[in-house]
């Protein structure tokens with residue numbers, strides 16, 4: 001069957017680095033996730049991604065250092081005070097130091113992300129950033145994923161050694177959450193003003209979300225000079241209000257990522273990094289949720305995942321790369 005000519009024109013624009021409008025993106029998302037139009041979008045976005053990262057993958061270790069119960073009460077979150085029976089948890093300093101040291105064994109964990117619930121104390125987060133910075137392999141980039149912050153708090157994080165932050169307005173912010181989009185965007189501005197690189201996002205996407213909402217969330221941060229954007233599905237959590245909607249199909253997630261990758265192919269991030277990939281991150285970055293007792297196995301699995309996805313090289317903490325081949329997997333105990 002012939003491709004829709006209007007979609008074909010839009011996809012070509014994305015491939016050649018021209019801007020797509022929000023309406024263009026919404027139109028491209030009206031096609032089924034197994035349609036010819038979606039297949040072409042996926043293929044083009046995948047080629048852009050592999051070209052932009054020069055076939056080089058990278059690993060990010062995500063450590064939850066402070067967790068719920070959280071009065072933020074987002075209707076999808078496992079730590080929401082209203083639904084969670086979780087106890088308050090703060091990782092001990094020596095445990096965090098040990099994990100950060102351990103992750104540096106082969107110098108191929110490019111970044112460490114410290115994730116906290118929204119109401120973690122800023123002094124605590126700064127102390128944890130300092131520990132990670134001191135104990136991780138030199139050159140490892142330390143990111144934080146926290147609640148909303150004022151400019152002074154962002155500067156404190158920068159002074160403590162943070163390189164960047166992960167922060168995004170959620171889809172249906174203010175409805176499915178008790179935080180407004182304006183507050184989220186103000187935090188992104190504060191982080192940027194403090195000199196931190198920001199990874200923003202479009203999340204948590206569920207099957208019930210309309211194309212317009214997804215696209216609007218993406219475009220709300222596209223002019224904010226962020227360094228990257230993650231497009232993630234909502235993980236169903238039993239007991240939460242939104243659990244009833246289930247999880248987005250992987251093929252639909254791929255289609256959404258692809259359309260947004262093509263829509264932002266013109267975008268030049270504010271900082272040049274080695275083997276960056278496209279603005280919308282994809283399979284080139286393996287984000288590993290580190291489980292305290294098992295992180296070595298999880299990093300080994302991340303190396304295999306990148307290898308299995310066809311990446312030829314792996315980015316190291318000093319911005320050099322190492323060939324990601326069977327020998328390297330064996331050397332690192334990953335096979």
Ligand code: SF4
Pocket residue numbers: 070071072073074077078079080081116117118119147177
């Ligand atoms: S603010 Fe963050 S930690 Fe708190 S309930 Fe919402 S998603 Fe969960």
